[in-house]
Amino acid sequence: MGALLAKVGHVVTPHSHDSADKTDAALESSERGLRVLGVSFAVLVVTAVVQAVIVGVSGSVALLGDTLHNFADALTAVPLAIAFSLGRRAATRRFTYGYGRAEDLAGIAIVLVIAVSAGLAGYEAVKRLIDPQDVHALGWVAVAGVIGFAGNEWVARYRIRVGREIGSAALVADGLHARTDGFTSLAVLLGAGGAALGFPLADPLVGLLITAAICFVLRDAAREIYHRLMDAVDPALIDAAERILLAVPGVRHAGSIRLRWIGHALHAEVEILVDHDLSLVDAHAVAVEAEHRLIHDLPRLRAATVHIDPHDPTGADHHALLSTHR
Incomplete structure (x- = not known):
């Protein structure tokens, strides 16, 4: 427990x-x-x-x-x-x-x-x-x-x-x-x-x-x-990050991927979609695995923040509350 x-x-x-x-x-x-x-x-x-x-x-x-x-x-x-x-x-x-x-x-x-x-x-x-x-x-x-x-x-x-x-x-x-x-x-x-x-x-x-x-x-x-x-990165790094995320079991889709250099280290903020009916613990496990693979497989990436979104076949907007702030 x-x-x-x-x-x-x-x-x-x-x-x-x-x-x-x-x-x-x-x-x-x-x-x-x-x-x-x-x-x-x-x-x-x-x-x-x-x-x-x-x-x-x-x-x-x-x-x-x-x-x-x-x-x-x-x-x-x-x-x-x-x-x-x-x-x-x-x-x-x-x-x-x-x-x-x-x-x-x-x-x-x-x-x-x-x-x-x-x-x-x-x-x-x-x-x-x-x-x-x-x-x-x-x-x-x-x-x-x-x-x-x-x-x-x-x-x-x-x-x-x-x-x-x-x-x-x-x-x-x-x-x-x-x-x-x-x-x-x-x-x-x-x-x-x-x-x-x-x-x-x-x-x-x-x-x-x-x-x-x-x-x-x-x-x-x-x-x-x-x-x-201006936080520019090589687009090939974005492509590599997307391939890494899509290879993680449980990731249905890779959403926004943002990378930036801070000194000589990369930092990442990414969004992934997982099945909407996963438990909180299972969804978290997918996010941790995604983060783990990113840091180990993407050269010089020191830290990553992974945001989880539900992949809902009904098309429901789970960010409707934030729509006016975008």
């Missing part, structure tokens, strides 16, 4: 699947994210410092643009690290969903940093076009371009791999950003080669190309952050 009352009591509360394992997994994801950011920050700072020294010796504006971009890319680790740290805090009565949204706010800061680096690189390139200057130590400039590519490509692979494993779109986007930086570093070689062949304007022209590349990265990063802020 006690077990029956416990099951019935659970029916009137949202079905949740937050367990110690889920919490531990979330904390481990944040730990890995922080570790990636720390290592990649150090690599990019060292890369940018080496390039900055060569900029001072050579006066290459193309290399300056690439150096500014690498410094900016290193600085994007700061807001992300703050966001990962905040995301580990437990939910409160005010922040009932926790602090995962801090990751999206960090994304806005990243977009602003990229925009500033594009502006500075473009300004210096135009300035050098108007007032051309000789570029010195072309061999070192070429070496700096190779160093920039190597450092960024290593960071890109590291961020993208871990970002996909922990489900952090911001970390993956930052990794793709680093990969683009690597190719812009190779463009510095073009500027050095042009200058070596007696075409001094090659350096500022490559600087403008690098600025354009930064602007494309800026567009993609801004679009990604916009989607997260």
Whole structure:
């Protein structure tokens, strides 16, 4: 009897699947994210410092643009690290969903940093076009371009791999950003080669190309952050959730399915229809099974709320009381 009352009591509360394992997994994801950011920050700072020294010796504006971009890319680790740290805090009565949204706010800061680096690189390139200057130590400039590519490509692979494993779109986007930086570093070689062949304007022209590349990265990063802020998800996730629900014994139909990202974890709110003549306990068991399968089969889903509706062959409207509020 006690077990029956416990099951019935659970029916009137949202079905949740937050367990110690889920919490531990979330904390481990944040730990890995922080570790990636720390290592990649150090690599990019060292890369940018080496390039900055060569900029001072050579006066290459193309290399300056690439150096500014690498410094900016290193600085994007700061807001992300703050966001990962905040995301580990437990939910409160005010922040009932926790602090995962801090990751999206960090994304806005990243977009602003990229925009500033594009502006500075473009300004210096135009300035050098108007007032051309000789570029010195072309061999070192070429070496700096190779160093920039190597450092960024290593960071890109590291961020993208871990970002996909922990489900952090911001970390993956930052990794793709680093990969683009690597190719812009190779463009510095073009500027050095042009200058070596007696075409001094090659350096500022490559600087403008690098600025354009930064602007494309800026567009993609801004679009990604916009989607997260607007609770956009990949439609394929909705299709997968529907297939999972329809495979649950007792589910006659899947109604509304809503997913949203909170930081690097998914949360779901779904409606299912079950036979109208099921007992309360049996209907609840179907809902629990649906929730269980969703969390285990849908990648990076941390919590789900399942609402049960009766599948009534008579066509009765069981939500008539709420019709005026829709």
